[in-house]
Structures are given as C-alpha cells and as structure tokens.
Amino acid sequence: xxxxxxxxxxxxQYDKVLAADKVSFDIEEGEIFALxxxxxxxxxxxxxxxxxxxxxxxxxxxxxxxxxxxxPEKIREDITYLPDEAGAYKNMTGIKYLRFMAGLFTSDIxxxxxxxxxxxxxxxxxxxxxxxIGTYSRGMARKLLLSRAVMTKPKLAILDEPTSGxxxxxxxEIRKMIKKLAAEEKMSFLLSSxxxxxxxxxxxxxGIIAKGHLMVTGKPEELKERYGASxxxxxxxxxxxNSEVH
Amino acid sequence: xKFINLLKKELSEIITVQMIATMGVLIVVFMMMGNLMSxxxxxxxxDATNPKINICDLDDTELTDSLINGLKDAGxxxxxxxxxxxxxxAVLKENKIKNLIIIPDGFTESVENxxxxxxxxxxxxxxxxxxxxITNDNSGAASFINNCVTNIVAxxxxxxxxxxDLITNPIEVDENxxxxxxxxxxxxxxITAKLASQSSMLPIVLxxxxxxxxxxxxxxxxxxxxxxxxxxxxxxxxxxVSIITAKMLAAAIAALLNAVVMMVGFLVFMKDITNGVxxxxxxxxxxxxxxxxALDVLGLNLSVGQYILVGIQFFVTMMIxxxxxxxxxxxxxxAKSAQTAILPITIIVMFPYVITLLxxxxxxxxxxxxxxxxxxxxxxxxxxxxxxxxxxxxxxxxLGYQILVFAVCLFIALKLFKSDKIxxxxxxxxxxxxxxxxxx
Numbered sequence: 001x002x003x004x005x006x007x008x009x010x011x012x013q014y015d016k017v018l019a020a021d022k023v024s025f026d027i028e029e030g031e032i033f034a035l036x037x038x039x040x041x042x043x044x045x046x047x048x049x050x051x052x053x054x055x056x057x058x059x060x061x062x063x064x065x066x067x068x069x070x071x072p073e074k075i076r077e078d079i080t081y082l083p084d085e086a087g088a089y090k091n092m093t094g095i096k097y098l099r100f101m102a103g104l105f106t107s108d109i110x111x112x113x114x115x116x117x118x119x120x121x122x123x124x125x126x127x128x129x130x131x132x133i134g135t136y137s138r139g140m141a142r143k144l145l146l147s148r149a150v151m152t153k154p155k156l157a158i159l160d161e162p163t164s165g166x167x168x169x170x171x172x173e174i175r176k177m178i179k180k181l182a183a184e185e186k187m188s189f190l191l192s193s194x195x196x197x198x199x200x201x202x203x204x205x206x207g208i209i210a211k212g213h214l215m216v217t218g219k220p221e222e223l224k225e226r227y228g229a230s231x232x233x234x235x236x237x238x239x240x241x242n243s244e245v246h
Numbered sequence: 247x248k249f250i251n252l253l254k255k256e257l258s259e260i261i262t263v264q265m266i267a268t269m270g271v272l273i274v275v276f277m278m279m280g281n282l283m284s285x286x287x288x289x290x291x292x293d294a295t296n297p298k299i300n301i302c303d304l305d306d307t308e309l310t311d312s313l314i315n316g317l318k319d320a321g322x323x324x325x326x327x328x329x330x331x332x333x334x335x336a337v338l339k340e341n342k343i344k345n346l347i348i349i350p351d352g353f354t355e356s357v358e359n360x361x362x363x364x365x366x367x368x369x370x371x372x373x374x375x376x377x378x379x380i381t382n383d384n385s386g387a388a389s390f391i392n393n394c395v396t397n398i399v400a401x402x403x404x405x406x407x408x409x410x411d412l413i414t415n416p417i418e419v420d421e422n423x424x425x426x427x428x429x430x431x432x433x434x435x436x437i438t439a440k441l442a443s444q445s446s447m448l449p450i451v452l453x454x455x456x457x458x459x460x461x462x463x464x465x466x467x468x469x470x471x472x473x474x475x476x477x478x479x480x481x482x483x484x485x486x487v488s489i490i491t492a493k494m495l496a497a498a499i500a501a502l503l504n505a506v507v508m509m510v511g512f513l514v515f516m517k518d519i520t521n522g523v524x525x526x527x528x529x530x531x532x533x534x535x536x537x538x539x540a541l542d543v544l545g546l547n548l549s550v551g552q553y554i555l556v557g558i559q560f561f562v563t564m565m566i567x568x569x570x571x572x573x574x575x576x577x578x579x580x581a582k583s584a585q586t587a588i589l590p591i592t593i594i595v596m597f598p599y600v601i602t603l604l605x606x607x608x609x610x611x612x613x614x615x616x617x618x619x620x621x622x623x624x625x626x627x628x629x630x631x632x633x634x635x636x637x638x639x640x641x642x643x644x645l646g647y648q649i650l651v652f653a654v655c656l657f658i659a660l661k662l663f664k665s666d667k668i669x670x671x672x673x674x675x676x677x678x679x680x681x682x683x684x685x686x
Contacts, residue, residue, distance in 0.1 A: 014670070051481045054666040073483065081481035087473030089259065100255050104482040107247035158481075 002029050004156050004188040005050065009059035012045050019045040021212040022059065027156065027205075030186035032178060034203035035214075036196050036232065042212040043192040044084060044160055050190065051081040051158050064155050077105075082149040084160040084192075087141070090134035094125055094144050097133060098151065105152045119144075119151035122177065139170035146174055150181055157181075158190045163198065175202045196232040206232065208239050215239045249488045256496030260462055265500065269507040276511030283515070297322045299387045300346045302329040307354040313394050317387060334368045344370040345384050347391075357398055365391060423544065426636040430540040440537045441546065441634075449627050451508050452560055453599050456623075459501040459564065460571040460591045466493060467575025468584035477669065486663040490656075494568045501564055545636070552633045555641070562648045563626040567591060569655035576662050579672040598624035606631070608640065619644075622651040 005027040012020040020042045027033040035043045048054040050061045052072035060067050066074040088097050095116070102115035120129060123143045125136075133141060142162075149157050162178070163171035179202060181187045193199045199206060200220045207217040216223065216239050220232055229235045299322045303310050318324050329337050329348060338346065348366035356363035367384040400410050421433035430437075470476035479489055541547045548556070574587040598621050601607060607618050607628055618624050625644025632641040662668050 053477055053480055053669055076481060076483040079481065081478065083474040083477045085474065086478060087475060089475060091259065091262065100251060103251035104248060104484045
C-alpha cells in the first residue's frame, strides 16, 4: 500500500511548553490511524501541524508527496480537517453550508453539486438540511460536519475527536461511516481521541501519545498482546509507566 | 469564484435580516425625530410670531395700558394675571403659566421722573433643552416695552428716534470675513454657524459607522475563532488573502449600506426641520441664501472633486478600522472579550473626534498638534475643514499618512493570518495577562 502521510520528527515548541516532541508515524492509503492519549498529550498540536494550521518548530510531514512546511497550500487540496468541537455558521442552512464548503475546494459547479449530493446522502439529515444549523442538535451538527469533511474524497481526512460529546448511537453511526469510507473508497483517516476504548473499534493502527511524545504505534491487537493488556487503556497505562521507569 | 463564494458567505453573515430591520427602524426613527422636531419648531415659531405673554399690571396707569395695548397690536396674546405675593414659583403654579411680566407700582412715575423704571420678568425653566425654554423667555416682550419707554423718553427730552439710535448704536460695523485670499461682506459668526450646521453631520455619521462596522467585523472574526470555523477555513484550499479580503469587503459593503441609510435618514430629519422653519419664516430663507452666496464667494462650498477626496479619505479611514478590527478579532478567544475588543478603536476615534469638535488642530502648539495628528483618525475629522480652508498640503499629508497606516495594519493582519499566531495568540481584553495558547 502507498503511504499517504509520512510524519518525520514533528516538533512544536511554545514559549515554555514542548507540545509535540519529534513525533513520527505514517499512514497508508485506506488506513485509519488514531492518535490516542489524555487531554494535553499533544494530539491536537500534532494534528494541527499536519493540517497546516500550526507551523512546526522542527520536522516535517509529507502528504501525497507535498511537505506541510514547504507547500502548505498544496497540502490543503488533499486534506480535510474537522476540529474538535467544531461549530458551523449557525445562521446558514445545512445545505448552504455544504455548498459553501464545496465551493472552497472547486470552482466547477458540477463538482460542487456532486460533493453536496454525496454529503446529503451521507449525513442522512434529509429535509432538516434546509433548516438553519443553529437549530440542529449536537449529533446532527456533527454528522453534517463529518459529511462535509469527507464529501470531497480527500486523500487524508483529519478528524479531531470525531465523536466527542455524542451519544452512543450517534457515535456508533459515525464510526461505521468512517470504517465504510476507508474500506470502500480507500480514504485515509487520521483520528484523535482520548476515548481509547472507542478508538480500538474503529482504527487499524494507533499511536499512543503522552506529554508530547509518541510512545508507541501499532495495531490494537498487537499492542494488547505486546503489553499483556485486555484493552488500549491498559496498554496506555503500561506504556506510560514503562517510559517513567526508563 | 472561490472569492465570490467567501464574499457571499461573509455578506450573509453580516447583512442579516436583523441588520436590514435595524436600518429600517433607523429611517423610521429619523423620520419620527424630524416630525417631532418640526412640530417643536413650529410651536416655537408660532410662539415667536404670536407670543403668549402673561402680564400683571400693578401700576395700572394710562401709560401701562397703552404698553399692553401696543403688545396686543404687535400680535401678542396677552393674559392679565393678578399677583398678590412675590413668591413667583407659587404664582406660576397657581395660574398654570410659564412666564410672567410684572409692571410694578410706580413704573409710570419713574418714567415721568426720568428715572429707570423697573420691570419684573419671571420665566419658568423646565429643562436644559434649548427649545424647551425659548417659549418661556420674556425677553421679546421686555424688549418691546423697553422700546416703547425709549420712545416716551425721547419725546420727553425732545430727542428724535434717530438721535436715540445714534446714542445707542453710535457705530455701524461693516463685517467682512476673509478666507485665504477671498473676502465676503458677512460676519464670521454667521459663517461659522452655517458651517457648523452643514458639516456637523458627516463626522457623526463617520463616527457611528466606524463603531458599527468595527464591532461587526470583530464579532465576525472572533465568532469564527470561537466556533472553530476559522480552523476549517484556514485548512481549506483557499488563500488567506482571500479570506481577509472577503471579510473586509463584506464589512465595507455593510458600512456603505449603513452610510447610505444614515445619510438618507439624516437628510429626511434635516429636511423636516428646515421645512418647519422656512414655511413659517420666509425672511430667514433670504438670509440663509445670502450666507450660501457668501460661502461660494469665500470658496467654502466644497466642489464635487473635493467631496470625492473627502470620500476617499473616509474610505481609507474605514479600511484602517477594518484591518485593525481583523487583528483585534483574531486575538479574541471568547464572546466576552469580543464585546470589549472594540475599546481601543473607540478611544482612538473618540479622542480626535472630540478635539476637532472643540478646536482647530492646526492652531495648537507644536507638541499637542504632532501628538493629535499622529492619531490617524484625526485626519478624517479635519479633512473637510482642510479642503475648505485651502490646507491642501495638510489634507494630502493626512491622506498619505492614513494610507501608510492602513498598509501597516493590513500587513500585520495578513502576517497574523498567514502565521499560526492567529490560533495560538490571544489577548484577553479587560484581563491583565497576555497569553499564548497551547492545546492537546
């Protein structure tokens, strides 16, 4: 499988805080990779650097052959980013929002229509798309935003805490959508979550991150076996304890 | 195409139903204010033409009767009141009146003895408003009585009215006003009053527009940041310059709409007031026309070209405000700070606005003049005056300075949007600490 993303020693130093320290991993085509760790571990910083929102202090990330440091504008054509707890324009209707976002990726009306149609089918909001986003429930808004993030068939969809704040049923639905897109359309995903149990079900591989360091990467099953754990939470606990001992 | 898409979205965010409704309400308010003022002026004019005078004649002589009849012949509506005490407040209250002239006992005797007779004038003050107190003022009636007594004194002393006039007004002042190299035969106070009534509107409109558009842009940018829609926009394949330009252009269009509405509203308001005066006092129009002619002679009426120059300067002013608003909005991280973020703009606009209302900045001593001129918005408020009085060099320097300030502000705004500072830097307005944000 071809590598869609190669992260090489990404580092972000704020004034006194080292938010990400030489983070390296890669994602293959059609793969779902999840960065997991507690709040403040460095997940969002890493994701924001890959999304071209933050400029790395050191290191680089290459997406489909383009560097986030040298050619961020090219990267933006190949990715979509869904921030954690992102909102949308509350006075816009759902359909207008989709059309507006599609218009940022292409000027071709036919493509815009195709993107919007795809998002309409995926979000399952039906006639509610004609209502203002301000009237949506949290789950509805998240489905709208998620369908926006995948409607352009990006090479890499970056989703920060995609199911945060959602009830179980909505979260399951979104996880299924992600898995389906990766399997059927070979779309690659970079997810982040502090919910390690949930991520175990959706991701092909995970990277455990704590205090800005990417401790270990691997398939959930491999990691559980390697650390003799029954779930990813236990893996995380053992990885962090081992690193403190060493 | 992508830019149009962004612009449409920004316009739909700024020009909302609420904003259009507000503009409609503004027009209605101006019309209502105009009608209200027109009514008030009508009433003042009516009272000035046919004043209602309450008189208590304690002297009750042939002379005082003739004075009262004279007032009646001059169009005054006289009501005779009986007063038994010097508690004037109680007298006014008891008779439900707002003014009173008392001709005291001995008035005629004083006139006959060539002594200064005393006339008591009582006026009720109901508020600090100018119009509210005009009709309560007895000065017109007192002046009339004064003239009548002057006539009597003239007859007693064998002087003609011309002699009296020569004594009271021994010199005739031929007032001339000079602007640059032009001279007009008119008093400087008349010109100043006319200019004040003509040019007071534009700075007010500009001031209100600056506040409105700055607040709407700060709110727009800060909302994007708070809702994280800005992150989505910045990670999309669209240039940062387009994002900023679309935001500023949409705010400028909204400002233009507001400006048109405010100007129309103000014109309706002024028209109602002017009609109120001109319909009743034809002679005032004559005077006003001669003032207009004098303004032409002095070159104080701006040409179309000069109005365009003022318009350009106002546009640059708006652009400075918008670029500063983009910067301030970008530094805000919560809704509360967004509300106070406009404070720096308010201060640096309010200060020169008030100063230019009170004095001529160019006439100040060197240090205060330099300090006040260093505030870019000073030049917006002095633009009209500079062009009127031929200070073209000062106008050009001001415009050039504003363009420079705009370029610097725009550069900072672009730099902010192109760097990651827009997501990491935050100034908590109203709080003490400047902090750099970090996240997971």
